[in-house]
Amino acid sequence: MKHLASLISRHTPGDGMFDTAVPGMALIRQGQPTERIPVLHQPAVCIIAQGAKVVMLGDETYRYDADSHLVVSVDLPLTGQVTEASPERPYLCLRIDLEPALLMALMTERPPPPGSEGSRGVHLSRTTPELAGAGARMVQLLDAPEHAETLAPMIRREIHYWLLTGDQAGVVRQIGAPDSRLSHVARAIAWIRDNYDRPFSIASVAREAGMSPSALHQHFKAVTAMSPLQYQKQIRLQEARRLMLSEACDAQGAGFQVGYDSPSQFSREYVRLFGTPPGRDAARLRSAGMPTAAV
Template identity: 50%
Template sequence: MGSLTRLVDIVGRHVRDDGIHGTPIPGVSLIRSGTPTMPMPVVYEPTLCLVAQGRKRVMLGTTAYVYDPARYLIASVDLPVTGSVIEASASAPYLCLMLDLDMTELSELALRHPAPSENDGAPSAGLALNATTPELLDAAVRLAALLDRPRDIEALAPLVVREILYRLLTGPGNGIVRQMATADSRLNQIARAIAWLREHYSETCRIDEIADIAGMSRSTFHAHFKAVTSMSPLEFRSQLRLQEARRLMVAEAMDAAGAGYRVGYESPSQFSRDYARMFGMPPAKDAWRLRTTAGAPTG
């Protein structure tokens, strides 16, 4: 049995229902979908998404990232994206292993195993696709296989996770992971600003204030922020606001006016216009549609 076939077997046995499922292995989740899904907004945190079967498309701004068993996806910072499973069926469901990336462990490994040459310091996009190497796939299979041997998880899972992080650091296209592991990289400066925006998205703020948090001039911050997120800081904040407003209407049955006000909109009409532009229909109609349909996997 090949490594990919083994991964499909393990993940398929441990997730029988569609959705995202936590596991006894810290930081590891398994995702299943038996059908293609409609595009759904979600915030990706620093994560590795390694597909065992099927295909997923994620939109960051206007850029599409399609990943499958041949290509894994890395999210380096917190990013509001729209994702949809585009290849799945009842007989061959979409199956994915998702691993939260430990910044402390990554940084320690990067110090022990420095890159052969330095890059120019320019930040990479916040999402990246890279080829799934046999070594990375083999490590992922051994990590998933611990679900069949729960007594071994505490002793062995940290070792296999460390190997996976090492493979990401030393494999092809490792620049984004190297930048994540470097405390003073441009990527981490932008990550500080993103973390602040996620905490304060409903507040009025000036770009100069956010640039100060990142430790950059206004013009440098704007250029690097767009390179990482494919959005301006204000567009990024709007996506956070609209995603949270959507959650409030669907999960807490809040009306559109109340949700818009809660996330920082002073004008109900502006909220409705921005919402329809992002989600394709007015807030109340979209919320009703979502409440009457099942949720979709986001990994």
């Protein structure tokens, strides 16, 4: 972990999340604890090399540090907060996007041992030396970019392999299995994300997911800890926040763009999620230079 922390520190010029020249790999650094930051987290494994973080999914809290890593198996609206960080010992994290096709190929070549399927779309596991070592070698490719194109796919494959053989295997297996409950829920999530700004019925989403309405509601909540309508609301509000911060949209315009006909309803629901009215929240974040991406 010390080696991985040293590599991440060397390749992060300051605080924030940095995409790298290796596709699907990002490095995160924070020199002090952060406030709670709602984000839409895509499927990925996040390996902390130094510091600690708390992630919240609905009312559930997950804390992880250099002894553990986080696996997110579907697009989830999470709230993240770095809890242990300082200028002398910053929070340092490696994020690798997960690839369903690669997981499926690995499972075809070597079927994993039987085990229970995980339900939640987020899972904490102990970080093994093998996984940490593969992560360090992935980051080390930034020092030898001429080799990255050849070696990165091999190391990425190794990381996916260790995830398939670890104690989070039940969750990861479902990502690569096209007929798993998680894959059906992921199709529903993709449809809601593409159509978040307009009303929908559970029946229409269930058809897209290839499930009955009752099964969709049950499995959707098991994976995301919320109903499809609650999920849509989170997506709408996070997109409205992005519009105000990234595109200088005013609060009323942002609300209309994401599907709210009533400014007062938009403001009430925004306050419930972010704790502050939309216009005031956007102004505060701009002045503080707060990130809106996962940290």
